[in-house]
Amino acid sequence: MLHFHNTLTRSAEPFVPLDPEGKKVKVYTCGPTVYNHAHIGNFRAYLFEDLLQRHLEYRGFQVERVMNLTDVDDKTIRGAREKGVPLAEFTQPFKNAFFEDLTTLRIKPADAFPAATEPLHIARMIAMIAQLIATGHAYQADDQSVYFRIASFPRYGKLAHLNLDELRPSGRVSSDEYEKESIGDFALWKAHDVADGEVKWDSPWGPGRPGWHIECSAMATGMLGDRLDIHCGGVDNIFPHHEAEIAQTECCTGEKFVNLWMHCAHLMVDGRKMAKSFGNFYTLRDLLDKGWTGREVRYVLLSAHYRLPLNFTFEGLAGARSALQRLDAWQQRLADLAGTAQASTPPPAAAEDKFAAALDDDLNISAALGALFDLVRETNRAMDRNELSPKQARGLLDYWARLNTVLRLEPEAAAIPPEITALLAERTAARTAKDWAKSDILREALLQHGWLVKDTKEGTKVSCTKG
RNA sequence: GGCGGGGUAGCCAAGUGGUAAGGCCGGGCUCUGCAAAAGCCCUAUGCGACGGUUCGAUUCCGUCCCUCGCCUCCA
Numbered sequence: 001m002l003h004f005h006n007t008l009t010r011s012a013e014p015f016v017p018l019d020p021e022g023k024k025v026k027v028y029t030c031g032p033t034v035y036n037h038a039h040i041g042n043f044r045a046y047l048f049e050d051l052l053q054r055h056l057e058y059r060g061f062q063v064e065r066v067m068n069l070t071d072v073d074d075k076t077i078r079g080a081r082e083k084g085v086p087l088a089e090f091t092q093p094f095k096n097a098f099f100e101d102l103t104t105l106r107i108k109p110a111d112a113f114p115a116a117t118e119p120l121h122i123a124r125m126i127a128m129i130a131q132l133i134a135t136g137h138a139y140q141a142d143d144q145s146v147y148f149r150i151a152s153f154p155r156y157g158k159l160a161h162l163n164l165d166e167l168r169p170s171g172r173v174s175s176d177e178y179e180k181e182s183i184g185d186f187a188l189w190k191a192h193d194v195a196d197g198e199v200k201w202d203s204p205w206g207p208g209r210p211g212w213h214i215e216c217s218a219m220a221t222g223m224l225g226d227r228l229d230i231h232c233g234g235v236d237n238i239f240p241h242h243e244a245e246i247a248q249t250e251c252c253t254g255e256k257f258v259n260l261w262m263h264c265a266h267l268m269v270d271g272r273k274m275a276k277s278f279g280n281f282y283t284l285r286d287l288l289d290k291g292w293t294g295r296e297v298r299y300v301l302l303s304a305h306y307r308l309p310l311n312f313t314f315e316g317l318a319g320a321r322s323a324l325q326r327l328d329a330w331q332q333r334l335a336d337l338a339g340t341a342q343a344s345t346p347p348p349a350a351a352e353d354k355f356a357a358a359l360d361d362d363l364n365i366s367a368a369l370g371a372l373f374d375l376v377r378e379t380n381r382a383m384d385r386n387e388l389s390p391k392q393a394r395g396l397l398d399y400w401a402r403l404n405t406v407l408r409l410e411p412e413a414a415a416i417p418p419e420i421t422a423l424l425a426e427r428t429a430a431r432t433a434k435d436w437a438k439s440d441i442l443r444e445a446l447l448q449h450g451w452l453v454k455d456t457k458e459g460t461k462v463s464c465t466k467g
Numbered sequence: 468g469g470c471g472g473g474g475u476a477g478c479c480a481a482g483u484g485g486u487a488a489g490g491c492c493g494g495g496c497u498c499u500g501c502a503a504a505a506g507c508c509c510u511a512u513g514c515g516a517c518g519g520u521u522c523g524a525u526u527c528c529g530u531c532c533c534u535c536g537c538c539u540c541c542a
Contacts, residue, residue: 043542
């Protein structure tokens with residue numbers, strides 16, 4: 001039985017899909033605002049969601065997932081203005097980069113990536129806002145913007161467990177929002193401002209643009225229906241974003257919007273919040289430029305429990321590289337032993353149960369990886385003693401292939417380049433001639449090219465050190 | 468001020484009312500032309516501090532310390 005921690009109730013709950021058949025699972029995940037390259041903190045959230053989806057699928061559920069792209073907000077508009085290009089032209093490269101990054105990190109694409117500026121979604125947002133006004137949940141203020149009236153929704157604050165009477169201004173509230181009935185009322189429709197330039201849509205309340213929260217409500221219900229199984233995001237989205245989504249959506253649909261809210265904790269870098277001013281701010285591209293690979297970053301960001309703050313360090317990345325190479329070596333050794341064996345012996349059932357059962361428990365990835373490494377040690381030991389048959393090796397490889405549909409930690413498919421093959425042949429010749437000096441020089445040369453040479457009983461083997 | 472997450476070996480990190488998974492690093496050994504890889508062994512009388520409950524607490528309760536975060540558009 002799967003259990004997940006629900007932010008709303010702050011406790012672990014058995015997972016039961018809305019689907020009467022118990023098969024289909026509807027998941028909505030808050031995506032990036034495309035004003036910049038996403039940073040590794042963003043990707044921690046997307047990797048957590050990837051793990052969630054893959055494990056649900058491992059357990060036989062059919063996941064339908066939607067991730068939005070916020071391509072209109074203060075930051076995107078500012079960026080477009082500074083660059084002197086239309087909004088869409090400004091955001092497109094960042095959308096493209098985001099998809100490339102997802103591929104690099106082996107994150108399974110959502111079934112749909114709706115963007116806020118698509119006419120279909122703008123229309124739905126306007127329709128929802130109109131309905132909210134008609135039912136008294138929203139009003140147009142003197143500044144022409146439309147606000148949600150939180151006083152009309154008593155449950156507002158339930159998700160974040162905030163007592164609205166005790167909120168104190170954080171200084172982030174802009175001072176010109178006195179038009180609102182209550183300080184907590186949030187914008188559904190922002191009246192056009194000169195600073196918005198050409199960015200505007202017509203609406204019954206005049207030209208303007210949608211507020212951030214309504215975007216997710218419209219796209220989530222528009223694409224997945226009025227009720228969702230799971231809605232994810234970072235903890236910083238709990239308030240006000242997800243709180244606002246609940247209020248807007250439930251006032252429109254009259255249904256319980258989301259059954260299970262899951263939020264991942266923040267990523268820290270070198271023990272502190274990642275910020276450009278601290279010099280510890282990294283995008284995925286920054287790490288790739290330093291020679292790290294997508295799967296290494298994936299491993300690091302995935303290997304700690306999602307609800308715990310994760311401290312990212314380069315020492316941790318190096319540790320990930322070592323651990324992954326050990327897994328690679330284990331698979332290679334199994335593959336060599338299995339040879340062409342077809343018949344597969346079932347893997348140790350207990351081991352499989354441990355891995356999947358750990359993930360069943362609110363995605364306890366640490367325990368799951370612990371179970372995997374136990375298996376690695378045990379089977380390596382068996383191979384040392386020649387106590388593992390080719391059939392058993394094949395069975396273990398089959399088992400690994402199943403686990404890997406969740407982990408996706410296989411080596412980068414690195415074809416050996418011709419020049420490397422040539423160097424290897426030259427070295428083999430030198431070794432046959434017992435010219436150890438030349439052999440060692442060639443080994444070092446290969447290492448410089450990024451290829452690690454191992455002379456084993458079965459012959460010389462080579463593996464890429466970058467991956 | 469309100470609310471919440473953390474403090475477990477050099478680093479990362481599971482976990483339990485009954486005596487501490489796993490990964491990385493480090494040391495020793497086996498194998499090897501050397502190396503690498505792999506395996507085995509070693510590496511926390513200790514789980515932020517102090518009290519309490521208990522036959523027994525890292526695990527429960529209390530107080531305190533440190534740290535990170537949210538409090539109206541940051542994953």
